[in-house]
Amino acid sequence: RKEVEQDPGPFNVPEGATVAFNCTYSNSASQSFFWYRQDCRKEPKLLMSVYSSGNEDGRFTAQLNRASQYISLLIRDSKLSDSATYLCVVNSGYSTLTFGKGTMLLVSP
Amino acid sequence: ETGVTQTPRHLVMGMTNKKSLKCEQHLGHNAMYWYKQSAKKPLELMFVYNFKEQTENNSVPSRFSPECPNSSHLFLHLHTLQPEDSALYLCASSHAGQGLYEQYFGPGTRLTVT
Numbered sequence: 001r002k003e004v005e006q007d008p009g010p011f012n013v014p015e016g017a018t019v020a021f022n023c024t025y026s027n028s029a030s031q032s033f034f035w036y037r038q039d040c041r042k043e044p045k046l047l048m049s050v051y052s053s054g055n056e057d058g059r060f061t062a063q064l065n066r067a068s069q070y071i072s073l074l075i076r077d078s079k080l081s082d083s084a085t086y087l088c089v090v091n092s093g094y095s096t097l098t099f100g101k102g103t104m105l106l107v108s109p
Numbered sequence: 110e111t112g113v114t115q116t117p118r119h120l121v122m123g124m125t126n127k128k129s130l131k132c133e134q135h136l137g138h139n140a141m142y143w144y145k146q147s148a149k150k151p152l153e154l155m156f157v158y159n160f161k162e163q164t165e166n167n168s169v170p171s172r173f174s175p176e177c178p179n180s181s182h183l184f185l186h187l188h189t190l191q192p193e194d195s196a197l198y199l200c201a202s203s204h205a206g207q208g209l210y211e212q213y214f215g216p217g218t219r220l221t222v223t
Contacts, residue, residue: 097154
């Protein structure tokens with residue numbers, strides 16, 4: 001089983017749609033979880049950390065399910081500017097992170 | 110954003126050349142990282158430095174040689190590279206230790222080995 005697994009997509013959605021991504025991780029000892037966003041040919045940028053209780057930042061909601069070892073990201077009211085690759089990231093040791101391959105989102109007018 | 114800077118942004122080098130990539134962070138962090146990102150692959154961690162000490166070397170070939178003179182600067186020295194080493198090389202920094210420490214990335218150096 002891959003350490004961090006994501007559906008590569010692409011997810012094609014119209015503006016205004018709600019879209020959800022899931023990610024599974026294999027290391028049950030992982031303590032920290034993040035979603036990063038990466039635009040084409042750019043560096044990854046932190047979108048949000050994922051807390052056990054779930055957290056929301058504007059149109060973005062992240063959830064963590066430790067029992068099933070998966071993390072989700074929900075994007076409401078999609079904008080054209082949300083088009084990017086979303087990377088699921090899990091800590092795998094002291095100061096080290098393991099990245100998924102990413103899920104590509106394409107938002108169309 | 111200028112939190113983490115990298116130079117050069119683009120580099121083309123032959124297999125017999127020697128070059129160095131530079132990274133600098135202005136965020137007051139004490140951990141720095143080198144990652145490699147190839148097409149269609151996830152980010153691969155190469156090296157980790159905590160408080161200037163290398164704490165992880167992820168089975169990286171010796172033709173890649175990191176150097177961390179202080180907590181703000183990180184170098185990746187390159188020599189006798191192979192064409193398959195062509196990739197985006199990303200530097201990142203964070204606070205060190207266990208916990209919810211997010212990593213912040215530089216813009217990367219796009220390396221082409223001819």
